[in-house]
Amino acid sequence: MLKIKDLVVTVEGKTILNGLNLEVKPGEVHAIMGPNGSGKSTLANVISGKDGYEVVSGSITYQGKDIMEMDVEERAREGIFMGFQYPVEIPGVSMNNFMRTAIDEIRKYKNQEPFTAAQFLKFMKDKKELVGLHDSLAGRSVNEGFSGGEKKKNEIFQMAMLEPKLSILDETDSGLDIDALKIVANGVNTLKSDDNATVVITHYQRLLDYIIPDYVHVLYDGKIVKSGDKTLAYELEEKGYEWLKD
Amino acid sequence: MEANDKKQNQDKVLNEVANSDYKYGFVTNVDSDTIPKGLNEDVIRLISQKKNEPQWLLDYRLDAYHKFMNMPQPDWAHLEIPPIDLQNIVYYSAPKTKPDKESLDEVDPELLDTFNKLGIPLEEQKALSGVAVDAVFDSVSVKTTFQDTLEEKGIIFCSFSEAVQNHPELVRQHLGSVVPPDDNYFAALNSAVFSDGSFCYIPKGVKSPVELSTYFRINAANTGQFERTLIVAEDDSYVSYLEGCTAPQRDENQLHAAIVEIVANKGAEVKYSTVQNWYPGNKEGKGGIYNFVTKRGLAKGANSKISWTQVETGSSITWKYPSCILMGDNSIGEFYSVAVTNNYQQADTGSKMIHIGKNTKSTIISKGISAGYSQNSYRGLVKMTGKAENGRNFSQCDSLLLGDKCGAHTWPYINTFNESSIVEHEATTSKISDDQLFYCQQRGLDEEQSINLIVNGYAKEVLNKLPMEFAVEAQKLLSISLEGSVG
Ligand SMILES: Nc1ncnc2c1ncn2[C@@H]1O[C@H](COP(=O)(O)OP(=O)(O)O)[C@@H](O)[C@H]1O
Ligand SMILES: [Mg+2]
Numbered sequence: 039m040l041k042i043k044d045l046v047v048t049v050e051g052k053t054i055l056n057g058l059n060l061e062v063k064p065g066e067v068h069a070i071m072g073p074n075g076s077g078k079s080t081l082a083n084v085i086s087g088k089d090g091y092e093v094v095s096g097s098i099t100y101q102g103k104d105i106m107e108m109d110v111e112e113r114a115r116e117g118i119f120m121g122f123q124y125p126v127e128i129p130g131v132s133m134n135n136f137m138r139t140a141i142d143e144i145r146k147y148k149n150q151e152p153f154t155a156a157q158f159l160k161f162m163k164d165k166k167e168l169v170g171l172h173d174s175l176a177g178r179s180v181n182e183g184f185s186g187g188e189k190k191k192n193e194i195f196q197m198a199m200l201e202p203k204l205s206i207l208d209e210t211d212s213g214l215d216i217d218a219l220k221i222v223a224n225g226v227n228t229l230k231s232d233d234n235a236t237v238v239i240t241h242y243q244r245l246l247d248y249i250i251p252d253y254v255h256v257l258y259d260g261k262i263v264k265s266g267d268k269t270l271a272y273e274l275e276e277k278g279y280e281w282l283k284d
Numbered sequence: 285m286e287a288n289d290k291k292q293n294q295d296k297v298l299n300e301v302a303n304s305d306y307k308y309g310f311v312t313n314v315d316s317d318t319i320p321k322g323l324n325e326d327v328i329r330l331i332s333q334k335k336n337e338p339q340w341l342l343d344y345r346l347d348a349y350h351k352f353m354n355m356p357q358p359d360w361a362h363l364e365i366p367p368i369d370l371q372n373i374v375y376y377s378a379p380k381t382k383p384d385k386e387s388l389d390e391v392d393p394e395l396l397d398t399f400n401k402l403g404i405p406l407e408e409q410k411a412l413s414g415v416a417v418d419a420v421f422d423s424v425s426v427k428t429t430f431q432d433t434l435e436e437k438g439i440i441f442c443s444f445s446e447a448v449q450n451h452p453e454l455v456r457q458h459l460g461s462v463v464p465p466d467d468n469y470f471a472a473l474n475s476a477v478f479s480d481g482s483f484c485y486i487p488k489g490v491k492s493p494v495e496l497s498t499y500f501r502i503n504a505a506n507t508g509q510f511e512r513t514l515i516v517a518e519d520d521s522y523v524s525y526l527e528g529c530t531a532p533q534r535d536e537n538q539l540h541a542a543i544v545e546i547v548a549n550k551g552a553e554v555k556y557s558t559v560q561n562w563y564p565g566n567k568e569g570k571g572g573i574y575n576f577v578t579k580r581g582l583a584k585g586a587n588s589k590i591s592w593t594q595v596e597t598g599s600s601i602t603w604k605y606p607s608c609i610l611m612g613d614n615s616i617g618e619f620y621s622v623a624v625t626n627n628y629q630q631a632d633t634g635s636k637m638i639h640i641g642k643n644t645k646s647t648i649i650s651k652g653i654s655a656g657y658s659q660n661s662y663r664g665l666v667k668m669t670g671k672a673e674n675g676r677n678f679s680q681c682d683s684l685l686l687g688d689k690c691g692a693h694t695w696p697y698i699n700t701f702n703e704s705s706i707v708e709h710e711a712t713t714s715k716i717s718d719d720q721l722f723y724c725q726q727r728g729l730d731e732e733q734s735i736n737l738i739v740n741g742y743a744k745e746v747l748n749k750l751p752m753e754f755a756v757e758a759q760k761l762l763s764i765s766l767e768g769s770v771g
Contacts, residue, residue: 088722110725119726126723130741139737140727147728179741196727 572600
């Protein structure tokens with residue numbers, strides 16, 4: 039589904055990712071761990087197509103296609119979803135309207151009939167229940183005045199609404215209490231299927247108690263320096279990242 | 285995508301849109317009765333004569349004209365106004381087939397067609413439900429719909445010229461009572477040469493069952509439009525009034541200098557909404573309407589209320605300050621505005637709230653959105669006179685900048701002569717952030733849609749004040765006005 043080869047990325051001349059390789063197949067859950075500043079968000083942003091990153095060399099293919107020339111929205115419509123580490127506020131735009139607009143676009147892109155108002159409301163209600171999003175949040179402006187936990191839950195809600203193939207969740211667990219963490223994990227687990235894949239970016243092991251990854255990768259100095267299964271996460275928890283230095 | 289590509293892409297979109305047509309830019313071919321260009325006493329006498337006006341009205345015009353001749357054009361606004369040659373303007377132009385208001389059959393089909401194209405069907409069976417329309421084409425009113433429904437309630441809604449013929453005493457009593465002829469340069473010009481407009485009278489205790497709407501259309505070349513609207517709401521009455529306007533796309537500028545006067549008596553409420561979409565000129569700033577308008581409401585009686593809502597997207601220059609004089613105790617004034625400028629448009633707009641009565645309240649919410657090379661200014665005055673005990677004002681003036689070549693300015697003036705009154709002013713300036721755009725695009729919206737969504741969200745507080753029929757149109761208009769203007 040996603041194949042990243044020897045990816046080198048610079049930001050304002052500074053090399054952030056330096057020969058990164060990663061392959062994600064449908065049905066898999068990958069965890070990417072690494073200390074602060076190691077390039078985790080950069081990776082997520084580059085896959086999503088955000089401005090300001092220069093891909094110096096290497097390639098990213100998604101569903102067999104080179105995505106480097108695709109706009110952000112085209113990648114999104116093709117099923118790439120990013121859960122933001124810091125979701126932004128959009129004053130005056132209700133979650134309802136935001137999701138309606140997004141889903142209309144994605145359905146149009148896929149040559150699907152638009153939802154009727156009734157279909158949409160039903161769909162939205164189901165997804166809200168799925169991720170335990172409070173009704174009143176959906177009527178409010180996008181992320182405006184949401185608590186940290188509400189913002190993260192709202193990211194999972196949007197993921198449920200947009201039904202992506204590849205979800206990259208950037209530190210969706212940070213700042214969450216245990217209950218919120220469980221809700222987020224439950225959302226991810228419920229949405230998991232054989233056709234979609236999830237990349238969970240985190241630097242705490244505790245999320246991985248609730249979302250069981252098939253693979254754990256350590257991102258360090260712009261590279262994946264070690265990959266393993268879930269036990270690698272425990273090892274990191276115990277020993278930190280220093281032992282991976284050389 | 286790299287930053288450079290992105291920039292190029294933005295420029296491309298911007299160009300495409302700037303080059304695309306103003307949807308209302310067509311010209312209607314009708315035979316017109318047009319008087320020669322120029323401004324002088326004879327022209328004023330001729331206009332008055334064509335309209336078969338009583339002597340007092342001619343005197344009113346001539347008095348205004350003489351005052352006008354001694355007034356300089358104001359230059360305090362943050363606007364660059366090219367010289368306007370008043371002698372090169374036609375002050376009266378009317379479609380020749382004088383429409384008989386009883387029957388649409390006698391209205392020139394070209395005219396009906398024009399209003400159909402503008403989305404304002406005048407045939408009663410097709411008319412917007414719940415909205416009575418007075419259609420003004422160049423200098424005269426073409427047709428007023430729903431007359432019968434209104435007459436049953438005793439509501440008078442007709443063209444200004446008809447009101448002069450049929451209700452001269454009402455017109456004479458109120459004309460100029462809120463905006464005197466020498467109020468300002470453009471008001472004086474209007475008072476001398478105004479051609480037509482709408483008149484609306486709501487009797488005591490009557491709540492208008494429909495929205496009243498005037499639709500203004502400038503068609504003829506070199507013609508100024510000087511319309512006059514007078515709304516009188518008697519005790520405990522209510523009316524919601526809508527105003528829309530468009531003009532053909534022409535290279536030369538055209539002058540529009542209008543006056544709207546509102547009188548609200550005891551307990552009366554008047555809600556006045558405008559969607560101003562005059563031709564804004566092309567992307568280089570050529571052509572477009574000069575929009576110099578005086579709008580003022582007198583909240584005369586106790587507990588009366590006047591509310592202005594405007595969505596300003598058109599005109600190359602806008603000079604406009606819908607105001608409220610809060611004379612009655614407990615009276616309320618409101619001003620909700622969205623002003624969008626793009627390309628080389630200039631807008632200097634805002635409101636005046638003059639508190640005179642006790643416990644009077646006013647609210648000003650202004651949202652300026654600037655793009656391209658445009659200049660967008662908020663200018664407002666809040667005045668608490670010595671008698672305005674416990675007067676309250678809240679003003680919120682926000683500016684949103686798209687791009688870095690445009691300007692946004694805020695000039696709030698506050699005059700307080702009363703210790704018990706409270707005036708609050710808040711102002712913000714913001715840009716659409718890259719992070720907001722990325723967030724929307726990551727959810728599948730393209731750049732244009734993302735901007736539309738963010739801008740509409742920004743203006744929502746004001747758009748929500750518009751009647752339903754207008755809100756949808758206004759939202760679309762915002763999108764059209766800003767297409768391609770990415771920062
Ligand atoms: N826009 C930017 N401009 C300059 N430096 C950046 C930018 N974005 C990220 N960086 C730098 O890149 C490195 C990786 O950042 P990031 O990907 O956010 O790490 P992580 O998510 O793993 O904490 C950091 O050193 C950070 O300072
Ligand atoms: Mg990060």
